[in-house]
Amino acid sequence: MIDFWLAAGLLLLVALSFLLIPVLRSRRAQLEEDRTALNVALYQERVAELQTQQEEGVLDAAQMDAGRAEAARELLADTEGVAAPRVSRLGKPAPLLAAVLVPVLALGLYLHFGASDKVELTREFSQPPQSMEEMTRRLERAVAAQPDSAEALYFLGRTYMTQDRPADAAKIFERTVNLAGRQPELLGQWAQAQYFADGKQWSEKIQALTDEALKADPKEVTSLGLLGIAAFEGQRYQQAIDYWNRLMEQLPPDDQSRVALQGGITRATEKLVASGGKVAEAPAAKPAARLKVHVDLAAELKGKVQPGDSVFIFARATSGPPAPLAAKRLTVADLPATVELGDADAMMPQLKLSNFPEVQLVARISRAGQPTAGEWVGRSQPLASSTTAPQTLTIDSPDK
Template identity: 95%
Template sequence: MIDFWLAAGLLLLVALSFLLIPILRSRRAQLEEDRTALNVALYQERVAELQTQQEEGVLDAAQMDAGRAEAARELLADTEGVAAPRVSRLGKPAPLLAAILVPVLGLALYLHFGASDKVELTREFSQAPKSMEEMTQRLERAVAAQPDSAEALYFLGRTYMTQDRPADAAKIFERTVNLAGRQPELLGQWAQALYFADGKQWSDKIQALTDEALKADPKEVTSLGLLGIAAFEGERYQQAVDYWNRLLEQLPADDKSRIALQGGITRATEKLVASGGQVAKAPAAKASALLKVSVDLAPELKAKVQPGDSVFIFARATSGPPAPLAAKRLTVADLPATVELGDADAMMPQLKLSNFPEVQLVARISRAGQPTAGEWIGRSQPLSSSTTAPQKLTIDSPDK
């Protein structure tokens, strides 16, 4: 904060200079005015002395006139260049009073309306915290300084959960929901905090929150994990297995929590079998689609394109949304080329090749780099999304 206050002090000095400079100038003018008055007094004294000498017969009329002229020239030389005195309506006390009030009022207004606490927080967050307690204190001060920041509230709630303070986290997540809206992830976090704050007792409110979260997003991971825990604690082992399997499908392959989750599924399965139950088989997963396509340029077009022109290769549903289901980007210099389009290349999770029975392959050249419009295009006939045979696609037509 020292550099901040130094900068603020420098700005105050600049502001004061606009008030103090006129005062210094007026003082200089006063000095010049005083010097002029002194010169005039000396002139008058010299003239009186000459008159006395003339009356005593020491000087004649010609000498008297010469002496008077000499004194006048000296007075003119001493007062030459002195500006006429300026009269200030405000007087001297007003600028001095303003010079005192400016820094005092400036400091008072900043302390009331300013954000020195936010400046300090910004400096603190630029450095890594030394402990979890220090991070919590920073987040608490951030929430106090910015009570309408949903992001700060969210991180504080997550921090409280890691510190085993679910009751505090539940209050924070409720405030976050009120600020940011009833987003599925926030609802799941709120429900989880309430569950642990109530001593792992399920309630209608928790059920309502998880139902709302999964209705908006069936893949909301916190709600799926929480429902699995509640089912396991309630000895509803088949439901626990189902919820945790759904959660397992959403986690990346390298997610470290997959091991613990798989262990929970195994324990739930063992308890289900030990109690005389039978594990229901999960429905077979839909096979992922993968199309292999070779793309080339018609010979008559090779002289009409440039090596740096973009080439967009994509598959789209013949009956469905116009958005590409999978896409790759190359340049004309890369042609001919062979690419693979599959579910992993989906533009959106809900728009996968395997979700549509029939697709069309398209390759477009766009000098402007726009995937939706270009100069040349090639299209395939409709084909099944489950096709495994390699496909050939030639860019040979104007893009209309």
């Protein structure tokens, strides 16, 4: 902040210099006026002296005129180049008053409307924190400076959880949800913080948060893990095993938490068996969807397309998100062609063909290479995502 205030001080000095210039000029003009008045007084004294000499008979009329003319020339020479005095309606106090008020007013406006706290935070975040406590203080100041920043609130909530401050984290995550919307991940974080803040006591509020999160995203990892913990603490070991198995399916193979999660599943299994129970077999995995599609171009369109035009072939849910579930890209030169669309071609992990019972096949020609808009299109009737029979799709209609 020191360099900022130095720069601000220099700018104020420049502004003050413009305000003080009239004062300095007025002082110079005053000096010039005083010198001119002295020259006029000397001239008058010289003329009076010449008149006395003429009256005493020392000078005749011609000498008197010559002396007067010489005194006038000397007066003109002394006053030559002196600017005429300028009259200011503001007077001398106005610039001086402005010179005092401008920096005071500027400082007041900056402190009220400025962002010195944000400038300081930016400088702080450019340097790595020396401890977790320092990082927490920075995030708290960031939230105070930007109370509408959902991102800053989210990171502060996560930091509170790492410091075993779940009650503070729950309040922060609630604010984050109010700002960013009821996103599944945020609801899961809020429910987890609230669970530990309540001393690991399950409540209707926590149940409602996890239910809402999993309804929006059945694979929301924080909610799955939390439900497994709550089930284990409540000695509902089979439910804990089921939730944790679902969570295990979402984790990458190299995720470090898989070891701890598997340990939890093992302990829940042992306790279930020790209590006389039997571990239920996991339901058979749903077979991966795979649709085989033969795509061709209508004969009447072959003269209206170019070999290099892009062809996008995709499947989308008839009742669900508009985003494609699986897609392939070809060119007109590749047609006719047979492609397979399956779970391996999913655009996003949570949007697989097998997760939606009914889909529609679409093939679109786009000269600009845009999958969402083109010139020609072909669409199938809705069909089950589990369909195994080959499908035929003909591009034959203008894309509207």
